[in-house]
Amino acid sequence: MKTKAVRLYGKKDLRLEEFELPEIQNDEILVDIITDSVCMSTYKAACLGEDHKRVPSDISSHPIIVGHEMAGTILQVGQKWQGKFKAGEKYALQPALNYKGSMDSPGYSYRYCGGTATHAILPHEVMEVGCLLKYSGESFYEASLAEPMSCIIGAFHANFHTKMGSYEHLMGIVEGGKLALIAAAGPMGLGAIDYALHCDRRPGFIVVTDVNESRLARAEQIFAEKAKKSGIELHFVNTANVEDPVSYLRKLSGDTGFDDVFAFAPVKAVVEQADQILGRDGCLNFFAGPTDTKFSAECNFYNVHYASTHTIGTTGGNTDDMIESLRLTEEGKINPAVMVTHIGGIDHAAEAVLTLPDKPAGKKLIYTGINLPLVAIEDFAELGKTNPLFAKLNEITKKTNGLWNVEAEKYLLANAK
Structure with missing residues (x-):
């Protein structure tokens, strides 16, 4: 079968090409791809090319298909998987395989498996580790967006808190607590707002900041009424219009600081602001992935020692996070469409x-x-x-x-x- 796909040949060398796929092996599955949402991680892979940790060194002669937030239907099932999957079933894909310690991943590492294509072949390891997920929703875009939503869900699950005098870590954001989403009017920030309003550990107070007024206005338009219905106090703050953002945000919190803070931009000032608004036992999640390998920012270590503040970083979500994302979407509890602002075809991917x-x-x-x-x-x-x-x-x-x-x-x- 022929496929049309965007392939990576080197640094910023992406080419839309049509070529023949090989016959699938007994342990592979052929899929039709309907949607693939564009991830910043794909941009980073395209910029770094063969220097990216997941991209093979020989892409100049054996290019890989990019894109990993993919969804579609199953076309042909190899004999090994015929008892588990059927042609015609809808699917979503969890690209974080972690197969036997390998970093190989769809959209980064495979010649015939990536999301920016009309058809692809899923290698056996995708099914071996349970990363091909059945999906019963009406749309395909929601299944594609389950992957970025799973990254948000994984981040919320990874935050942790402690009890004074105990070494036990209590996982997840503080239920009924104070949550700050910094530089969060972009797509992942909007997804985080949606999840915070509808997850099973909802905060009682949320502040969303950004420096882009139009994006903040759109976020408020989408979420203000939903927050009221959820009984959550929600504030939107353009920190570019505030003389002292840290003092303003701390005052907004009731001078306690925040239990959970997520930084959605790899910007020194953003990360330092996030650190400075942490309350006692506050957890800072550095969500945004930098491309600069020497990226750093100042941290208040006095508060680390005496106020038990702590910082973590998360990248991606696991299969359980993906399943939760699909379930919440199918039940209508979250709407991943809040992240989408543009649509396009493969010719402009x-x-x-x-x-x-x-x-x-x-x-x-x-x-x-x-x-x-x-x-x-x-x-x-x-x-x-x-x-x-x-x-x-x-x-x-x-x-x-x-x-x-x-x-x-x-x-x-x-x-x-």
Whole structure:
């Protein structure tokens, strides 16, 4: 079977190509890919090329398919897995395989397995470690976004707290506590707000900061009413408009500081601000992954010693986190569409990856079976004046407060080129 895929040949060398896939082996599975959402980790892999820790050294002659936030349907099942999977089933993929200590991962390491493709072959290790997950939801984009949501869920689970006089670590954010999401009006921050409002360890007080007024306004539009219904006090703060952000945020917390703080940008000032607003036994999660191997920031070690503050970092989620993400989505408790701001086709996927930091927005959602420029949902109305496809998509997304939705996906797949 032929596939069309975006392949990495070297540093920032992404190419959209069509080529023949080999016949699957008895322990492999052939899949159709419908959606793949673009991750900052893919941009980092594209920039580093063969120097990336997950990317093979011979990609110039044996390129890999990029993209790992993928979803679609199963087309053909090798004999080994025929008792567990069937053709026609929907799936989501957990790319963090951790197979026998290997760092190999779909979207980074395989010639025939990556999300930015029309079809792919899943190697046996994906199934061996339980990373091919069945999905019963209506849409494909929600299954793709289960992977980034699982990263958020994993981060919330990884935070920990202590009891004075005890060495026991109590895992998870503080239930009913004070939560600060710093530099969090981007896609992962929005996902974190959604999860915080609907998870089983909900805080009682949330502050979300950013320096981009329009992104904060969009976040408030999406979540303000939901927070009221959840009984959670939610504040949005543009720290660029505050003379002393640390004092302001601490005062907002009631001068106690915050139990849990998540830093969503690898910026020295952001991390230091996050450290300075921790309360007693506060946990700082450095969520954003830097590309600078020497990235550092100052930390108040007096508070580490006397106030039991602590810092952790998380990257990715595990399979249990992914399953939780899918379950909450299928039950309608979280809506991963809050992360999506752009849609596009496979013909613009390479551009979407390479320009990711230059065009800050939410998640860019790629539909691999269509050709379509990368388009912002907020631009549907204007484009719809001359293009009936976008006129209809604007009509559909207006029903859900400007968010991508199941009806929009079905219409796009039925009518796009």
